[in-house]
Each structure stands twice: as structure tokens, then as C-alpha cells.
Amino acid sequence: MNLPASFIAPLPETVLIVTGVLVMLIEAVLKPATSRKPLGWLAIAGTTIAGLISAYQLRLGTLTAFSGSIQVDAFSIFFHLLIGAVVVATLLGSLDYFDGHASHAGEYFALVLFGASGMMLMTCSVDLLMVFIGLEISSISTYILAGFRKGEGTAVEASIKYFLLGSFATAFFLYGIALAYGATGSTGIAAIAAGLGASATPRMAFLALAMMLVGLGFKVSAAPFHLWTPDVYQGAPAPVVGLMSTAPKAAAFAVLLRITFCGFPLMQQRWSMLLWGLAALSMTIGNLGALKQTDVKRMLAYSSIAHAGYLLAAFTAFPQAGISAACFYTAAYAAMNVGAFAVVTQVGGYKETLRSFEDYQGLAMRRPVLAALLAFFLLSLIGIPFTGGFFGKFYVFAAVLQAGHVWLAVIGLINSGVACFYYLRLLSSIYTRPGETASATTPAPAPAISVPAGIGLTLTAAATLLLGILPGHVLHLANSASSSLRATYAIAAPSASPGNSPPSLPSSDNSR
Amino acid sequence: MVPTTYNLVPTAYYLILAAMLFSIGIAAFLIKRNVITIFISIELMLNAVNLTFVAFAHMWHQVSGQIFVFFVMVVAAAEAAVGLAIILSIFRTRETLNVDEIDLMKS
Numbered sequence: 001m002n003l004p005a006s007f008i009a010p011l012p013e014t015v016l017i018v019t020g021v022l023v024m025l026i027e028a029v030l031k032p033a034t035s036r037k038p039l040g041w042l043a044i045a046g047t048t049i050a051g052l053i054s055a056y057q058l059r060l061g062t063l064t065a066f067s068g069s070i071q072v073d074a075f076s077i078f079f080h081l082l083i084g085a086v087v088v089a090t091l092l093g094s095l096d097y098f099d100g101h102a103s104h105a106g107e108y109f110a111l112v113l114f115g116a117s118g119m120m121l122m123t124c125s126v127d128l129l130m131v132f133i134g135l136e137i138s139s140i141s142t143y144i145l146a147g148f149r150k151g152e153g154t155a156v157e158a159s160i161k162y163f164l165l166g167s168f169a170t171a172f173f174l175y176g177i178a179l180a181y182g183a184t185g186s187t188g189i190a191a192i193a194a195g196l197g198a199s200a201t202p203r204m205a206f207l208a209l210a211m212m213l214v215g216l217g218f219k220v221s222a223a224p225f226h227l228w229t230p231d232v233y234q235g236a237p238a239p240v241v242g243l244m245s246t247a248p249k250a251a252a253f254a255v256l257l258r259i260t261f262c263g264f265p266l267m268q269q270r271w272s273m274l275l276w277g278l279a280a281l282s283m284t285i286g287n288l289g290a291l292k293q294t295d296v297k298r299m300l301a302y303s304s305i306a307h308a309g310y311l312l313a314a315f316t317a318f319p320q321a322g323i324s325a326a327c328f329y330t331a332a333y334a335a336m337n338v339g340a341f342a343v344v345t346q347v348g349g350y351k352e353t354l355r356s357f358e359d360y361q362g363l364a365m366r367r368p369v370l371a372a373l374l375a376f377f378l379l380s381l382i383g384i385p386f387t388g389g390f391f392g393k394f395y396v397f398a399a400v401l402q403a404g405h406v407w408l409a410v411i412g413l414i415n416s417g418v419a420c421f422y423y424l425r426l427l428s429s430i431y432t433r434p435g436e437t438a439s440a441t442t443p444a445p446a447p448a449i450s451v452p453a454g455i456g457l458t459l460t461a462a463a464t465l466l467l468g469i470l471p472g473h474v475l476h477l478a479n480s481a482s483s484s485l486r487a488t489y490a491i492a493a494p495s496a497s498p499g500n501s502p503p504s505l506p507s508s509d510n511s512r
Numbered sequence: 513m514v515p516t517t518y519n520l521v522p523t524a525y526y527l528i529l530a531a532m533l534f535s536i537g538i539a540a541f542l543i544k545r546n547v548i549t550i551f552i553s554i555e556l557m558l559n560a561v562n563l564t565f566v567a568f569a570h571m572w573h574q575v576s577g578q579i580f581v582f583f584v585m586v587v588a589a590a591e592a593a594v595g596l597a598i599i600l601s602i603f604r605t606r607e608t609l610n611v612d613e614i615d616l617m618k619s
Contacts, residue, residue, distance in 0.1 A: 129580055136587045140594050147598060154616050156602045161614075163598050164550055167591055168541055171557035174584060175534060178561050181577055182527075182568040231617045 008057070009065035009072045009124070012050040012080055013117040019046025020113035027106030036105035040095045040452075043109040044088055047116065051084030054120075062484070068188065069127035074484035076124035078327055078477050079254045083123070085463070086247045086334050087116045092456030093342040094239035101149075101350040108148060112243065115141030119251035126262075126488070128177045128187040131255050135173070135219070138251060139166050142244045146236040149350070158235025165218060165228040173215025179208035180263075189263040190488065196266050209264050209271055213278075216259075219252040222312055223282035226305045230289070233301035238348055241297065242341030245304045246334040253311060253330055261319055262488050275315040276408055282309025283415040290422045294356050296344060299422060300337070303381060306419060307333050310396055313408055317399035320482055325395040327478035332388035332467045336380040339460030343374040346449055346457075357426060362434035370449070371430050373461055378423045380464050383416055388467030395475075526567035533560035547599050547609045551592075558588050 023039050030036070054077050057063065063072040091112060098105035118137025125131045143166060147159025181187050183205040184195025192205075199205055214225065221229040233241045260271055286306030293299040311333070314326035347363065347370060348354050364371035380387035393416065397409045449457070467474055537557035544550050562581045569577025603609060 129583060133583065133587065136591070140590060143594055143598065147601065150601060151605070153605050156598070156605050157614050157616050159598050160547065160602050163595055164541075164547070164554070167551075167554045167595070168557075170591075171534075171537070171554060171561065174558065174561040175564065177580075178564040178568065181565065181580070182571070185572045185574065187576065187580065234617050 005063045006065040008060070009063040009070050010121070011057075012054045012084075013120050015046055015050040015053060016113045016117040016120070019043060019050075020110045020117070022046075023106060023110040023113065027110070030106065036098065036109070037095055039106045039109050040091055043113055044091050046113060047084050047087045047091065050116075050120075051081055051088070054080035054084065066130070069130045070121075070124050071126045071488070072124050073488070074477070075254070075258075075323075075327075075481040076120075078481035079123035079250055079330075080120050081477075082250055082331055082334055083116055083119050083247045085459075086243060086250070086338055087112060089338050089342070089456045089460050090239055090243040090247075092452045092459070093242065093338075093345055094237075095452040096450045097237070097239055097345060097350060104148075104150075108145065111141045111145050115145065115243075116247065119247050122251040123254040126189045126258065128180065128189065128192075128259075131259075132170075132174065132177060134251070135255070136170065138248050139170065139219075142240070142248060145240045145244070146232055148237050148240060152235070154235035155237065156235075158232045161228050162232045162236075169215045169218030169225070171215075172211050172218075176208045176211030176213075176215060179204055179211060183208060189258055192263045193265060196264065202267075205264070206267060206270060209259070209267065210274065212259060213256075213271070213274060216252050216256050217278065220249045220256070220308045220311075221305050222278045222308050223285045223305065224278075226282070226285065226308075229305055230293075230298045230301040233304070234295055234297050237350075238297065238341050238345040238352065241300075242338045242345070245300075245341070246337050249304075249308065250330045250334060253326060256315070257323055257326060257485065258488075260315060261323060261485060272316045275312050276405065279309045279312035279316065280408060280411050282306065282312060283412055284309075287415045287418045287422075291418070293422070294358075296355055296357065296360060296426065299357075299426065300340060300344070303419065303423075304337065306415060307337075307381075309415070310393060310412060313400050313405075313412055314396045316405050316408060317396075317403040319486055320479075321395075321399035321402055323482035323485055324475070324478040325399040327481050328395050328467075328471070328475055329392040331474055331478070332380075332392035332464070335388050335460055335463035335467060336377045339457065339464060340374065340377040340381065342453070342457050342460060343370050343377065346370055346453060347374075357429050360426065361429045361432055363430045365433065373457055375427055375430060376461060377464065378427050380468070382420050382423045386465070386468045388464045388471075390468055391471045391475075392467070523567050523571045526563060526570075530560045530563040530567065533557075533563065545610050545612055547602070547611060547614075550611065551595055551599065555588065555592070558584060 019042065023043055027039060057072055058074065058077050064070065098108065115138045118134045118141065121134030122131055122138065125134055143159060143163040146162045147156045149155040177187060180192055183199050183201050184192045186192055186195055196205055217225040233245065264271060283306050286302050286309055290299050290302035293302060311326055311329050314322045314329060317325065380389035383389045383393040397412055400409045534557050537553045537560060540553035541550055544553060562584055565577045565581050569575065602614065606614060
């Protein structure tokens, strides 16, 4: 069978889009009263197939398609699999979420699929035009998903805030692309790297990079650009927050890795300084902000800002170690955060009546299994050994120290200590017996966890545990992802600066 | 390497105009309180980017920059469709378009 690469390379995205269209078509002929669950199963099947195709592509080596604007390599496949897994876990957790509340649940499954296709497209595009299109496909889908509980005031508010600030960020990202195009005469990431050496306007190129950093900083909710995060996470439906705090962020980080390490390797000294600042600021602001929160979703929002900071810290390390640490951290963070939000989904229900720390008091007595799972995910978010979060932090800070950024590591470790405080506060309230006032209004016996939600929770918990005790497999994948990204960089760099071979990094980088 | 322009108006003028439009967009986004006006200011920023692309495409004597503009326009249209729908639904639930009054979630 000899299929053209233009067909095989974007096949996972194609499968997702076709499944999404199918879901919408079937939804149109279903009676309003019918359960939308079969559509959910269809979406899960489609995503699984897309993931399997991605895994198979790993054997085919590097594929390029659409006149070199898409490149499927170990790096993009790592993120494809990650996004696929996140989507499957989210869909499993939200199959029963809309039952009896929303007749438009079919659109939810379709939008999740479309969004996932955009995120996957982002990770495998090597042309900024494709990156932009993927970014917009994923963003526009998540804008709608954020406001999916149409009747709720907070949900619509979350949607509009996300939409306005997201589009604002997109404009910055686009302006950055325009300036990069002006400075180098191309929008291809490798061509930009080649053009940088010959560029007569390095200042404009750096401004371009800074603009793109602002745009992507919004998407990953890094510190000065994090203002939308708490409100959007509080108002959006819990399963959607689980998705959008992990998958689009993973995709944005993949783009950031590609742009910085492949597109602007010549300016590494300068952008690693910028990212140093962003990382330190994100960690500090995220953790300090989380301290005073009383709403669980808001607290997790601030914690996600802090985690974006830990991840950004990996960018300041040497390429090989830094990229693989960032990949591993993204995977670990995705597992534990999707898990935490799956628990929040189960506890809160569609109306999200139980949301504050007080509501979670005594959860261990009412729903022991959920409480134990949440406790496990919180411990992983702290970074306790035998969880994915521990190895994620370990690799990142090892890489940061290796590159000589001692102060950044110190700031990170102090922040991990601060983070303990608010995670443990929630943990202790879960395991505290509620006081008299609370027990007087104890709600009716909670519904049992449905089978698909149980599978989803088990999967995320197993992934978090596995990353904590047997990180070898994922680390191996992350390493090969890092190597394949650096291979692109190696092609790009020599033409830009002959005599500066990629392995010997600018040594002045660690003279901080 | 530096391309020559066959135009009386130098490329820099277009770039400066675009930068000014972009800045006006940012300022309006931050200052204005009506959701629709804020949305218009985002459109202004996007069109400033389009102008930049066209100017650079002219400078480099390439078509790719102009093609990019088409993609930006299509995406902006899609974004407008979704954005206006969201604005409609916020007006339905809150009966206001003033961003200062859309504040159910203050910590």
C-alpha cells in the first residue's frame, strides 16, 4: 500500500474531524429526549483510533506533508498520544455529566473532537501559518466549551472572558508571526532559523519572538498573562476545565518548544532569560494566589499557573535535557490534573453545588473512594515521591541545575514548599469530620460513580502512579521526542551559523 | 539581499501605520467597557497585523504573506461568529454588555 505522505501524516487529525462531523450529523437526527451517551462512545472510539494511528506513525519515521508545513516526528507523536489520552479520559469522565441537564450534549462531544484535532495540528506543524490555524481551531472550540452550561451566569461569563482575552492573545501571536516574516522572509520555523543568521534586523526578530511569547503565555496561563485563568476555570464545566487546563496547554508548550529551540536557537541566551523571569513569576504568583482561595476550582486554577511556571523553567535548561524534562512534566501534569478535575466533576455534578473547601469537608466519610483518589492526585500535584508529579519536578529541576540556574531551582523549591500548604489544607478538610452545622445540612446520599467515569478515574490514577514508579517508558519517549526535535534544530542551525555545531551550546548561557 | 521597493511610499510607513493601529487596538481593548467595542478593538488589532503582512509581502516580493492575510481573515470571521454568539448569550443571562457589571466571580 503506497499512500502519499500528505494522506498519512495528518491522518489522526482527519480521523478526529471525521468522527466529529459524524457525531454532529447523528446528533441532528436524534430525538431531544434520547440519551447522548452513544455519541460519547463514538467520540471515544474515534479518539482511540486516532491515538493508535499516531502510535503506528512512530514506526514510519519522520513524515512531512503539505509542502513541508506539517512534520510528524517522535516529538509530535509524543504530544499526539498525550492529547489523545487526555481527551479519552475527559470524555469517559463526562459521559454522564450532561444526562438530564442538557439536550445539546452531542455538540459537546463534537467540539471536544474538533478542539483535539486543532491541538494535534499545533504540535505537528512546522510552519507558523499551520500553528496559527491549529491554535485557532483548538481555541474557538474551547471558547464554546467553557460556556457550555448555557443557563448558568458564571459559565457564560467564563466563556466571554476566555474569548476576549484569548483573541487578544491571538492578535499578539499573529503580530509576532508577521514581524518574524518581515525579519526573515518566511513563516516556516526552520526557514526562520536559517534566515535569522542573515537577517539585517535582529531586533525585529527578537520583538517577533517576544510577541509570540506573549500570545503563547496567555494560552498556557503564565504569570503576567494569567488573569483570565481563575475566573474561567471557576465558571467553566469541571470536565472541560480538566481538558483545557492540560491538552491545549500541552499543545501550546509543544509550539513554544518548537519555536524557541528550532526557530530561534541563535537567540537562546536572550529568550532563556525572558523565560527565566516568566517561570519565576508564574511559580510565585500561582502559589501565592492559591493560598487564599476557598473555591476548589479556583485553587486548582492558581495551581495550574504555578505548574506552568515549573514547566517554563525547563526551557532555561540545555536543549536535550530541557526538552525531555518539559515533555515528561507535561505528561505527568496532564495525568494528575485531569484526574483531579474528574474527581471535582464527580463531587460537584452538573450544577456544581459543592465547590468550596467547606463543601469538601468530610468527603472521605461520604465518598471514600473519590476522597482517596483526590488525595492521591493532590499528593502528586505537591510532588510527593511515588507519584508522577515528583519525577516531573525532579527532572525539570535537575535539568535547570545542570544548566547552572541555581536561583531558579531555589525559587522553584521554595514554591513547592508553599504549594504544600494549600494542597494539604484541602487534603485535611477532606479527611476532617464535618462540624455540627455542616452535618445538619448533609446532602442526600451521593450517587455512585458510573462505570465510564470509574474507568476514566482509574486510568488517570494508574497513569499518575505509573509515571511515579516506572517513569522509564515515558522518559524514553520524551527523550526520543527531544532528540527528534533537536534533529530538526541541527538541520536548521548549521545553515544559520556555520561552525556552531548544535551539541556545543553557547557556554555563556550558564554564566548567570 | 535587501529587496528594493518600486513604490513611492516606503514600506516603513505602512509598518508604522500598522503598529499605530495595533497600539490603538490594545488601548481600546484596555479602556473600553462595552463588550462589543472591545471585540471591535480586537478586530482592529487583527487588521493591523494584516496590513503588516501585506507590507512585508510587498517588501520581500512574495505572495506567501498575502496568502497569510486570507487565512487571518477567514479565522477572524469564524471567531466573530462564535464571539457574537457568546455576546448574545451573555446579554440573555445578564441583560448588560458592560464588562464592569459582568463580575459574578470576584475572589
